[in-house]
Each structure stands twice: as C-alpha cells, then as structure tokens.
Amino acid sequence: MSVEIRLSAAEVARVRFAVSPLAETVLGVRAALGHGGHAVHRGWVREARPVLAAEPELPLLRALVGGCLPSFLFPAPRVRLPALDDELAELRATPHAVYATECATALGARSAARLPDPSCALSRITGALRRCHDRLIAPHWGRMRAVLDADVSKRALVLIDGGVEGLFAGLHGDIAWREGELLVHGRRRPEASPCTVEACGHGLVLLPSVFGWPDVLVDQSPVTAATIRYPAHGVGLLWEQPPPTPGGLEAVMGPTRAALLTALAEPLTTPALATRLGVTPSAVSQHLGALRNAGLVSTQRLGRGALHLRTERATVLLGP
Template identity: 65%
Template sequence: MAVGIRFTAASVARVRFALSPLGETVLALRILLGGAGGHAVHRPWADGARPLLTGERELSLLRALIAGPLPSFLFPVPEERLPSAATELEALRATEETFFRREYGAVTGVPAEDAPAPESVLPRLAGALHRCHELLVAPHWGRMRAVLEADVARRALTLVDGGVQALFAGLHEDIAWDDGQLVVNGRRTPRAAHTVDTRGHGLVLLPGVFNWPDVGVDKSPVAAASIRYPALGVGLLWERPATAPAGLAAVLGRTRTALLTALAEPLTTTALAGRLGITPSAVSQHLGALRAAGLVSTRRTGRTALHLRTERAAHLLDAPLP
C-alpha cells in the first residue's frame, strides 16, 4: 500500500536522521521468528543467532506482535541521533494507553476495548526485547553502527550538494517526491492509499540493517513521521573482512593496516572508531600519518569528513579499487 507523507515548510526544516538499536532488534526478531521480511544477505548472521533464542513464553508474545503488520509502539521515534537501547525501551514502556490498545488490537485482531492494559504487557515486552537485544544485536552493534553512520554521512553530503529533494530521491527506489509529499511504496500504486500528515513535527530518517532491502513507514505517528530505509553497505556487513598481506602489519602496525583494510569504502572517523573498537581521537592520529604517506584521502564538508584509501594503499594491500 502506497503511503503519502505530507509536508509543511516547518516539517521540511525538521528532517533529521537517527539510528535505532531497538528497531534493529525488532526487525532482527522478525527474521528469526519466521515473519515477513528477511533476506539471504542476513543468512550468515541468522544461522548463528537462531540457536540463541530461548524462552517460549517470551517468544510467543513477540511472535504474536511481529507476525504481520508491525505495531508502531515497537518503534518509538528516537529523540536523539543515537539513543541507547535502554532509552528506547524506556520510551516503549511509557506508551500511552489509548495508542497502545489501538495498535495492539490492529495487529492481533482483538477489539481495542478488549486489548490488555499496557502495564500488563509492556514491562514483559520490554524485558524480552532487552534480552534479545543483548543476544542478537549488541555483539554486532559496533560493525552495524559503522555501516549506519557511514550511510548517514553520505546522505548528509547529498543534502549539502543537492538539497532535500536530492536526499529523498536517493534513499530508495520505493520513495519518491510528488508535488509536496513523499510517496512510499508507490511503484505499483503511485497514488497514496494512506496519508500521514507531519503537522510540523518533521520526519526522521532511519537507516537500517535488518529491514534490508525493504523500506518501511510509520502509518500512525504520534509526533514526527518516520521512514526506515536500507542502509548502503549492508550486503558487505556479514562478510568476513579481507585479510591484509602477511608482513604488512609489521611495517605499518596492526591498527593502521586494519584502517586501510576497512577503507575499501568511504567511512567517517566515528564509523572507523566503532568498527575497530578504538577512540575517534586515536583514529584521527593514525589517519593523519596515513594521509601524510599518501595512503588515505579525506573529503570534508562542514563538520563531516569521509576517508577512503588511495590507489597507492590498494596496491599495498593487493586489493582492487572500489
């Protein structure tokens, strides 16, 4: 079903990006519990994650809520760019009763007036999601965050170079700008069958891993509208990292060799720090030395810097250029 998102001048000015550890956990569970979604690209992760799921009582509750259309209360829109899972779970526990009953009824088929009270469901649900996050997502969050942060950095450059319309045009083939509104999932039915009014609250764009390759839109936003789109680079996330030639680490050092290996794609300093498990300041120091040696190039736009290894570095690694 095509969904149209209407904008005012105020809401266009409030377009922003955010990441969502909770959203990734819910979508990861949807893959593992056999609901709609998932893709072969996630199979290496899924094969290792599926045996970790235990607790049939908890899983039955989660399965009932994510088997079909996903309730909006599972995806509280982040108020900051990078919230913790704990912060998002707190927002889930605070879901307003009328909204919870309506969404719960819509996905389970129970009339809203007969839906359970939120205090009887949400604490148990939040506890189950916390355990699932720790098992399924947290061990991989460093690499996932690096991919997501790199995607946001690239979109920021698109926004600077081409404006909001260019930003929207490049998000996903199922997202199109049409006469003052965004139309999502409109390839087959270009006319929006459902309309979301941002009412000046703005739009939050959330790059994702486990929704790949699909795009999703919140049809019942409480405040800001939100779109989850597949981040660039997800296809490489679960691949084993390339191995640098033996002996190169002895010359450059292990960290600098790892940096050059990671920079087969453009990455920010923050993304590199998350991927290598070191501080951004340490990354900056190493990048400075590699840049002086002609092994890394950096493109700066405002406060955003994207790094990429040079042709000289690719020859050192005996790897093809991107």
C-alpha cells in the first residue's frame, strides 16, 4: 500500500534524524524469526536463532512480529539517540486502548484476542525486548551504530547541499516528494489509493535502519511525530570480517590503529572507516590524526569530505 504523509511548512522545518535501538531490536527479532530481513543478514540470523529459541516470551514475540507490525512497538524517538531503557519505558506506558487497537489492526481481531491482557502483555513485551537487545543486538551495537551514524552524516550533507527536496529525492527509490507531501511506495504502485498519514504538527523523524534493510517502513498511525525507517547506507559492510592485522603491530599501536592501517590499503572516507571498523566517526578522526602526525596516513580533502590512504612507510611497517 502506498502511504501519503502530509507535511505543513512548519512540519517540514521539523524534519529530523534519529537512531532507535528499540526499533533495531524489534526488526532484528523479526529477521531472526524469518519474517522480513534480507540475505545480507544471513550470518547474523544463523547465530541469533538458537539464542532467540531460549527466550521464554518467544511465542508472544512471534505473534507480534509475524505479520504487520503494531505501531506501539516503534515509539517515535524524542532525541537523536534515545537510550533503550527510555524507549522501553515509553512502550510500557502505551495506553491500553492504543495497544488493543493496534493489535487488532495489525494482527486481526481473532489473533489479537488471544494475546495477554494489556497490563500484563506490555510488561512481558518490554522485558523480552530488553533481553533480546542484550543478547542479540548489544554485542554488535558499536558496529551498527557506526553504520547508522555514518548514514545520518551523509544525509546531513545532502540536506545542506540540496535542501529538503534533495534529501527526500535521494533517500530511497520508493520515496517521492511533491510540495508538502511525501509519497512512499507510490512509484512502485502508482495506481493504488494511498493511505494518508497526518503529522499533526509534530514533524517527521527519519530513521536509518540496519534490520529494516532493504525496505521502507512507515508508521501509519503515529501518536506523535510521523516516522519513516529507510535502509541505511553501508549495511552490506556491517557483517564483513575485517582482515587480520599483524599481531606485533597491534600490540604496539593498539588494535584500532592497526586495523585502520590495514583497511587503508585503499582510499576510504572517515564514515566508511567507521562502518568497517565498528567505531564512531569521531574516534576514527582522532586515530587518523595520530597516524597522520606519525607519517603513516595521508589525507586529501574533497569538498566537505576527505579520503585517507596509508603511506609507503605504513605499508613497509605492515610487512608482506
């Protein structure tokens, strides 16, 4: 179904980005259960399934994420990077009427009737998602956040250069922008009558996603801000294993700097390095500064970005 999101001029001014650990947990569980997801996550899914099989609330989670996803599982983040506990508290505080309506809409009245009472279910759901995050997502969150942060940085530059129109034009092939309206999936099914979503004065939150990849997900019944979850750039690199670094060099300069030098056999940007190594762009910049001062990395500025490459001295240091 195509979705039309109507934005007033004031709401366009409130378009912002955020990263949601709760959303990645829900979508990760969904992928591990074989609903949605993509082959790019196959290795992670293979490791996650036996862990998820031991979750005591697995039947409840399976019922919630096996089809359409209830909107209350995805509260719109109030800040750019909310704490998971804050998101879980907001989920737990979902009004019972909203819970019942969303479950009936997403799952059908008969399936929703088999779910626990809201006061019990919301506590059980939040506890289960907390455990799933700790066991399935947290071990990889550093690399995941680096991918998501790098995507936000890239989109911010597009917004500076091309404005809101340029931002939406490059966000995803299923998203089209026309004055005051966003049409999601309309290019794929132009003949379909769109579902209309009103931002109701709260604006729009754009959330890059790892486990939503390669799809675009829209909250069709937002309580506050409208949200669009789109595939983060660079997800294909997320599960790649970095090449080994010489043990002696790693002991002298530390694992991150040794890994940076190994990766810089080819020219790479700071966001690309952050994605590949699973650290934040600011951490990469600090390490690059030290390596540059030691004559081991050269940097070429390209507009607002830069390309980094290891020097001949660094190549000799790494050895054959």
